[in-house]
Amino acid sequence: MKLITTISTLLLLVGCTHTREVLYTKYAAFPEDATTEQKIDIAARVVPTDEQLAWQQLELTAFIHFGMNTFTDSEWGNGRETPTLFNPTALDCEQWVHTLQKGGFKMVILTAKHHDGFCLWQTETTDHSVASSPWRDGKGDVVRELSDACHKHGMKFGVYLSPWDRNAECYGDSPAYNEFFIAQLTELLTNYGRVDEVWFDGACGEGPNGKQQVYDWESILATIEHLQPHAVTAIMGDDVRWVGNEGGRGRTTEWSATPFTPQSYSLGRATNSKLGIEEMSTDLGSRELVARAEGIYWYPSEVDVSIRPGWFYHASQDDEVRSIANLVDIYFNSVGRNSVLLLNIPPDRRGLIHEIDAACIEALHNYITTTFANNFIDGKVREWHASEGESIELKIKRGSIINTVQLSEDITRGQRVEHFTIEAYTNGRWQHLTEGTTIGYKRLLRFSDCRAERVRITIKSCRSTAHINNIGAYYAPHLEDDGRSVIVSDLSNEGWQTMDDDAYTAIDGDVETAWRSEGITPLTIDLGAMTDIAGFCYVPPTDDPTGTIYLYNLYVSKDGNEWQECISNGEFSNIKNNPIPYYVNFGTTYSARYLRIVPLYEIDGKSATAICELGILLPR
Ligand code: FUL
Numbered sequence: 280m281k282l283i284t285t286i287s288t289l290l291l292l293v294g295c296t297h298t299r300e301v302l303y304t305k306y307a308a309f310p311e312d313a314t315t316e317q318k319i320d321i322a323a324r325v326v327p328t329d330e331q332l333a334w335q336q337l338e339l340t341a342f343i344h345f346g347m348n349t350f351t352d353s354e355w356g357n358g359r360e361t362p363t364l365f366n367p368t369a370l371d372c373e374q375w376v377h378t379l380q381k382g383g384f385k386m387v388i389l390t391a392k393h394h395d396g397f398c399l400w401q402t403e404t405t406d407h408s409v410a411s412s413p414w415r416d417g418k419g420d421v422v423r424e425l426s427d428a429c430h431k432h433g434m435k436f437g438v439y440l441s442p443w444d445r446n447a448e449c450y451g452d453s454p455a456y457n458e459f460f461i462a463q464l465t466e467l468l469t470n471y472g473r474v475d476e477v478w479f480d481g482a483c484g485e486g487p488n489g490k491q492q493v494y495d496w497e498s499i500l501a502t503i504e505h506l507q508p509h510a511v512t513a514i515m516g517d518d519v520r521w522v523g524n525e526g527g528r529g530r531t532t533e534w535s536a537t538p539f540t541p542q543s544y545s546l547g548r549a550t551n552s553k554l555g556i557e558e559m560s561t562d563l564g565s566r567e568l569v570a571r572a573e574g575i576y577w578y579p580s581e582v583d584v585s586i587r588p589g590w591f592y593h594a595s596q597d598d599e600v601r602s603i604a605n606l607v608d609i610y611f612n613s614v615g616r617n618s619v620l621l622l623n624i625p626p627d628r629r630g631l632i633h634e635i636d637a638a639c640i641e642a643l644h645n646y647i648t649t650t651f652a653n654n655f656i657d658g659k660v661r662e663w664h665a666s667e668g669e670s671i672e673l674k675i676k677r678g679s680i681i682n683t684v685q686l687s688e689d690i691t692r693g694q695r696v697e698h699f700t701i702e703a704y705t706n707g708r709w710q711h712l713t714e715g716t717t718i719g720y721k722r723l724l725r726f727s728d729c730r731a732e733r734v735r736i737t738i739k740s741c742r743s744t745a746h747i748n749n750i751g752a753y754y755a756p757h758l759e760d761d762g763r764s765v766i767v768s769d770l771s772n773e774g775w776q777t778m779d780d781d782a783y784t785a786i787d788g789d790v791e792t793a794w795r796s797e798g799i800t801p802l803t804i805d806l807g808a809m810t811d812i813a814g815f816c817y818v819p820p821t822d823d824p825t826g827t828i829y830l831y832n833l834y835v836s837k838d839g840n841e842w843q844e845c846i847s848n849g850e851f852s853n854i855k856n857n858p859i860p861y862y863v864n865f866g867t868t869y870s871a872r873y874l875r876i877v878p879l880y881e882i883d884g885k886s887a888t889a890i891c892e893l894g895i896l897l898p899r
Contacts, residue, residue: 300324300692301324302324302325302326302692302693303321303324303325303326303575304325304326304327304328304577305325305326305327305328305331305576305577306325306574306575306576306577307321307322307324307325307574307575308573308574309321309572309573309574309575315566315569315570318569318570318572318575319566319569319570319742320742320743321575322536322564322569322575322693322742323536323693323694323695323742323743324692324693324743325536325575325576325577325693326577326690326691326692326693327535327577327579327690327691328518328577330509330510330511330518331511331518331519331577331579332690332691334475334476334511334518334519334579334619335579335619335690335720336720337385337386337435337619338385338614338619338620338721339382339383339384339385339614339619339620339622340384340385340386340387340388340435340437340476340581340619340620340621340622341379341382341384341386341387341388341621341622341623341624342387342388342390342439342583342585342590342621342622342623342624343375343387343388343389343390343425343623343624343625343626344390344393344585344590344591344592344623344625345389345390345399345421345591345592345625345626345630346365346390346392346393346395346397346399346591347360347362347364347365347393347395347397348393348395348591349367349591349592349625349626349627349628350364350365350366350628351364352593352594352595352864353591353852354589354590354591354852354853354857355393355394355395355445355850355852355853356393356394356395356396356397356445357395357445358394358395358396358407358444358445358446358447359446360395360397362397362406362407362408362409362411362412363411363412363413364412365397365409365412365413365414366412366413366414367414367626367628367629367630368628368629368630369629369630369631370414370419370421370424370626370629370630370631371630371631372421372424372425372427372428373428373431373432374631374632375387375425375428375626375631375632376425376428376429376432376434377432378624378632378637378640378641379434379624379632379640380432380434381637381640381641381644382624382637382640382641382643382644383640383643383644383647383648384434384622384640385434385435386434386435386436386437386475386476387425387429387434387435387436387437388436388437388438388439388476388478388621389421389422389425389436389437389438389439390439390441391421391422391438391439391440391467392439392440392441392444392463393439393441394441394443394444394445394482395445395446396441396444396445396446396447397446398463399420399421399422400420400421400422400423400466400467400470400471401418401420401423402463402466403462403466404459404462404463404466405446405447405459407446409421422438422467422471423470423471426471426472426474430472430473435475435476436471436472436473436474436475437474437475437476437477437478437510438467438468438474438476438477438478439478439479439480440460440463440464440467440477440478440479441479441480441482442460442479442480442481442482442483442492442494442515443480443482443483443484443492444456444460445484447459447486448487449486450484450486450487450492451485451486451487451488451489451490451491451492452486452488452490453490453492453493453494453495454495456486456492457494457495457498457499460494460499461495461498461499461502464477464499464502464503465502465506468502468503468506468507468510469506473507473509474507474510475507475509475510475511476510476511476512476513476519477503477507477510477511477512477513477516478512478513478514478516479499479512479513479514479515479516479543480514480515481514481515481542494515494543496515496543496544496545497543497545499543500512500516500517500543503516513581514581515541515542515543516541516543517541517543517544517576517578518578519578519579519580519581519619520537520539520541520558520578520579520580520581521558521580521581521583522558522580522581522582522583522613522618523557523558523559523560524559524856525583525584525585525856525857526584526857527582527584527608527609527612527613527620528582528612529580529582529612529613529615529616529617529618530561530563530580530616531616531715531716531717532561532562532564532565532716532717533563533564533580533616533617533618533717533719534563534564534565534694534717534719535577535578535579535580535617535690535694535719535720536564536575536576536577536693536694537563537564537575537576537578538554538556538563538564538568538569538571538572538573538574538575538576539551539556539558539560539563539576539578540574540576541576541578542558550573554568554571554572556568564717566697579617579618579619579719579720580617580618580619581618581619581620581621582609582612582613582618582619582620582621583621583622583623584609584613584620584621584622584623585622585623585625585857586600586601586606586622586623586624586625586636586639586640587599587600587601587623587625587636588857588859588860589625589857589859590623590625590853590857591625592625592626592627592628592633594627594628595862597633597635599765600633600635600636600639601639602639602758602760602761603639603642603643603646603758604758604759604760604761605760606622606639606640606643607643607646607647607755607758609622610643610647611723611725614721614723615685615721615722615723615724616722616723617694617717617718617719617720617721617722622640624636624640646756646758650683650753650754650755650756651685651751651753653753653754654751654752654753655675655676655679655681655752655753655754656673656674656675656676656734656750656751656752657673657674657675657676657677658673658674660673660749660750660751662689662746662747662748663746663747663748663750664744664745664746664747665738665741665744665745665746665747666738666741666744666745667738667739667740667741668737668738668739669737669738670735670736670737670738671735671736671747671750672704672733672734672735673733673734673735673736673750673752674732674733675703675731675732675733675734675752678730679730679731679752679754680728680729680730680754681703681728681729681731681734681752681753681754682725682726682727682728682729682753682754682755683723683724683725683726683752683753683754683755684701684712684713684723684724684726684734684736684750684751684752684753685721685722685723685749685750685751685752685753686699686718686721686722686724686736686747686749686750687718687719687720687721687722687747687748687749687750688718688719688720688745688746688747688748689746689747689748690719690720692746693742693743694717694718694719695741695742695743695744695745695746696716696717696718696738696740696741696745696747697716697717697739697740697741697742698714698715698716698738698739698740698741699714699715699716699718699736699737699738699739700713700714700736700737700739701713701714701715701724701726701734701735701736702734702735702737703729703731703732703733703734703735704731704732704733704734704735705729705730705731705732709735710729712726712729712734713725713726714739718745718747721749725755728754731752734752736750765790765860766894767790767816767818767860767892767894768788768816768892768893768894768895768896769894769895769896769897770806770810770894770895770897772786772787772788773807774806774807774808775804775805775806775807776804776805776807777802777803777804777805778803778804778805778839779800779802779803781794782794782796782802782890784891785802785804785890785891785892785893786804786892786893787892788892789892790818790860790891790892791891792891793820793822793826793889793890793891794889794890794891795820795825795826795887795888795889796826796887796888796889797886797887798886798887798888799878799879799880799881799886799887799888800878800888801875801876801877801878802875802876802888802890802893803839803873803874803875804873804874804875804893805839805872805873806871806872806873806874806895807872808872809837809870809871809872810870810871810872810895810897811868811869811870811897811898812835812865812868812869812870812871812874812895812896812897813864813865813867813868813896813897813898813899814862814863814864814865814895814896815833815862815863815874815876815893815894815895815896816860816861816862816863816892816893816894816895816896817851817860817861817863817876817890817892817893818860818861818890818891818892818893818894819851819854819858819859819860819861819889819890819891820858820889820891821858821891823889824855824858824882824883824889825881825883825885825887825889826881826885826887826888826889826890827851827854827855827858827881827882827889828851828854828876828878828880828881828882828888828889828890829850829851829854829855829880829881829882830848830849830850830851830878830879830880831846831848831849831851831876831877831878831879832844832846832847832848832849832876832877832879833845833846833849833863833874833875833876833877834874834875834877835869835871835873835874835875836871836872836873836874836875837870837871837872837873838872838873839872839873842875843869843871845865845869846863846865848879849863854882855882855883860892860894862896863896864896868898874893874895876890876893
C-alpha cells in the first residue's frame, strides 16, 4: 500500500536565515500528546508525493464512459446484456485523443469495465467482453487502441475498473471475486504500457449468492503499487479523493491536507465516522477538525462531472450538452478551487466523440487559454513568503480592467493559507474586491469588472509561513448561458390531477418544487384523457435528497381501477450521485389515462418519498 510516511527535510532560504523544515510526504501521524497548535503545525507540512504533484499539475483530465451502456441507452447495465450488442461502427481512439488534446486535456481515463461487467479489452477472466462481440470480428480491444493512441500522442492514460460487477458469477463470493478482480487489474496494468491513474468507485452490492461483496483493498492497491508504482489511485484509492458530488462543484474551502482517511484503508470508515466526516462534508480540514484528528493526509480533490446529463452517450441528450458558460463555471469551480477537473466526454455509438461535444471542449480551451494569456500584473511577481497578516501590493498595467485573480501556493511546501483578502486601488482609494479561505495549488476568484491601478493581497490567516508562488490578474470575458430549460414532459400538464390531495407540486410543471411524503408513498396521476404513453420522466430533488426513489414499479390504467404493470423493479441508476431527470422509455406504447409510480426503495433505505416532477413521454 502506498502509505508513505517519509519525512523529508528541506533547506529553506527565508530572508537570510537558513531554516530546516520537516516535511511529511502524504501522511503524518500526530504524536499522542500533540496540542492543537502542534497538530496544525504538522498539517501545514504534509506535502504531495511526486505522483500526486504531477497529477495536480495536469489540471484538466478527461473521462471516457464507453461500453455496453452506449449501445443499450442506459446508465447502468444489469450484466445480462448480450455482448453482440456492442458494435461501434467507426471507432477511432486517435479521434478521441486529438479531440481531447484540442480541448486542453492532459490525461484520459477509460471505463475499461463499468458496473455491467462487460470488458473492453481481450481478457482471460471472462467471456463477457469485446471478444464475444461482432466488433472487429471479436478481435478488437478498446483498451489497446486507446492506450496506443495516448502513448503515441503524449497523452496520459488511466483506467476505470468498476469493482461492482453485475455480471461476474463469483461476485459476492468475496475471496473468489477479489482474485478475479485482481486478475483483471493485472491484465490492464501489465499489457498496455504505462498507466497513470487507476480509478475505482465505491459501489458495492450483493452477488448472485445473496452475499455482500467485501473488497480486499489492501491487495488491490498493492497490485497497482507493484505493477504501476507511478500511477495515482483515485476515489477508493489513496492518492486522489472524490470531491463528493457529480455536478462539477468544488468546495470554496478545499484542503488537500485533510484528516479524511481513504475509505479503502481498513480503519478508514471508522476513523472518518468518529470525526463525523464523509466525502460530501463541507469541512474536511478546519483547525477544529484537525484538532480532533489523529493524523493528516495529503489527499487532494478531483471533480468528476459529465459534459452531458448522463455519463454514457444518449442521442436524446444531444441538445443537452453543457453550454460553454456552464463549462467555464465548472472550470472556475474545480481547477479554480484547488481540484483537478475530470470531465466526462462519452463517445457515441459510432465510437467517436460527437461533433457537439468536440466543439464545446475546444471552445472551453480557447476561452481558458485566451483569458489566462494576459496577466495584467505589471512586472514579474516573485515567490512571496507570507506571514499571517502580511500584504503584498502589485501594480496593474495602466488602464487595464480586471475581474479575476489567480493565487497559487507552492504545495511542495504544504497547503497553508486559511483566509485572504483582495483589494484594488482605484480612484484614489482602496476598495475590497473579494476574499477567500483556502488557496492550495490554484485558486481563481472572480469579481465585478474593475479598473485597478494596484491590487493588494493580504494573508489574514495561515498556518506557519505561506509560500505563494503565483499571482495573476486577468479579465475573464462574460458569457451568457443560453438559458436552455430541460423539458421533462412531452405532454402539457393542463387538466392533470393527482389522486392524492397535496401532491400537485409533483405535476405542477416546476422542477424546483418537490412533493414530499413521509413513508414510501405511491403517486397516481390522472391525465384527464386517454393518452398514448411511451414513457415517463422522474425528476428527483436536488436540495435535500431524502425521499429520492431508487427502485420502483410503474403501472398504467384506462379507468383507475384495473392496472397494468409496465415496469417491474425499475432502477433509477446512479440517481444518488447524479440527481438529474431520469427519462424512461417503455419500448412500447400504452393507451391509458392514469399513471402510478410505486416506490420500492429510497436511495438510502429511508421511509420517505420525494418527487419534483413526473412527466409523460409521447411516442416519437
Ligand atoms: C459512479 C458510477 O455509478 C457512474 O455510472 C459513473 O461511472 C461515475 C463516474 O461513478 O459511481
